[in-house]
Amino acid sequence: MEIMDLIRHKYKTVSLVGMAKNAGKTVTLNRLLEEAAEKGITLGLTSIGRDGEAQDIVTSTEKPMIYLLEDTIVATTEDCLLRSDAKLEILEVTDYPTAMGMVVICRVKNEGYVEIAGPDTNIAVKEVAMSMLSHGAEIVLIDGAINRKTTASPSITEATILATGAVLSRDIDKVVEETIHQVDLFNLKPVEDVMVLGLAEELLENKSYGVIDQNGNVKTIDIKTAINSGTVIGRALDEDSRYVILSGSLVKKTLEDIMTITDAYKDVTFIVRDATKIFIGAKEWKFFEKRGFEIRVAEKINALVATLNPYAPQGYQFNPRDFYKKMKQNLSLPVVDVMLEEELDE
């Protein structure tokens, strides 16, 4: 399967996020670079962490290098520029600082290996992606770091690719369970009611919190974050409440606190901006679902594909065929084993 076919002509900015370090993000990235080269797509590329260094700084394992072809646009830092062997033309020096110098946008003049470290904050990532598009990139790829997933937010990138692998746990079922949870979060449905969605978007835009009742009246809740405010939110609910709009993050404790205050949450749908705002693990999520919580998003994440890495740097591996089969059966999106795809296709 060609992953680029899922992207081209549909999405201009795509994030690549991983369930953990060594889940295979860089291998997936290289695969995308290869496909883009075959199809003659001019890519823009950056990373919120680091890419292309020969050795991983956390696990000291070898990392795949990044080889970029002529005309590729890349956003990296001043320090990385000096360590790259490709010849790069500087198009723009941004004013986004990182721990490794300012972010610089370049065009590859002579192909070669490149070290990439891009902007740190989501807002900067978005700006840099837009800038790379304006410099002629057809598709911009944003590589993630470690297990960070917020670049998947639809307010930052239009679509996302999830890398998962054996590194998560020695227990294959646990890897599958955690990946299912993440994919389910990514696939959380937006609220259907257009009027409610409009009201919700207005609240989210103002970074405020509020309750919508059955007649469409909005009552704002005077809090700055839902963290530690579960009891306040709980008290704002009554039998007429139908939706709660939460602008920031949604964590386990907030829902627990709401439960201790009222049962009215059972008739209410909680709306967060998108799935990257949710910080609730697989087991707790199931628990809250059973207790009658309904959680929706204002914007759905376009999760395109899950890529698999059956090898773990800790020195064990899963049978690639079993791993692929289990994931394919359980995930509601296409699955690709980036390490051994050809063999699996037989």
Place this chain on the structure above:
Amino acid sequence: MALEKVDLTKVKPYGDTLNDGMTQVSFTLPVPYGDESKEAARRLAIKMGLEEASVVEAKDLGVGYTYFVVYGKCQHTIDYSTIQVPKVEVDTMEKEEVEAYIEKHIGRDVVILGACTGTDAHTVGIDAIMNMKGFDGHYGLERYKGMEAHNLGSQVPNEELVAKAIELKADALLVSQVVTQKDVHISNLTELVELLEAEGIRDKVVLVCGGPRLSHELAKELGYDAGFGSGSYAEDVASFVVEEMVKRKLG
């Protein structure tokens, strides 16, 4: 007697003479004390790359565990001349200079929160940076004029830190990770970044991590603005924070 010149491209441990490779390692094996366990320790040391390994100390830890100290000769060398470690680039100012800088360029109190987050209960690092009395003759941030420093202590959940940061409108967060098992500090540190993004305040704070296992290079990958290793003092952190605030126009 002329001193033998050290070849920096092939550095190895020094024991009694240059390049003898003498190394001491200690570890515990989950096997009962005895000749077999000593032999096991010796063979393991050889696998580690130590030549002529010998067990010089073995102690019965009870419940079938034994502790060993092994000597041996390391066969490996390191090319010291090619090593480059990125460090925080900061023109460190003295306490008084930082205070003057705040007054001149920021013009209001800088709010700084410090915490040992997650499971970590070792506050020695964050205390050295924050506490009024400071450490090693370097006063902590609590004593700085123009700084409102809050030390939240140990085992602070990321959520608590974020809630507090929103409540107090923090300008900078200092997160310390001293002792953690199996790299839990990594996912703990990334979770904080993700929470700050979700709350929409990541770009409004200077985010700094510190601890013996955190390098400036790792900080970038984690999504932090800087990482301070051992040997950093309050004025290093303070200088970085105020300069970064001005650079990012957070004043």
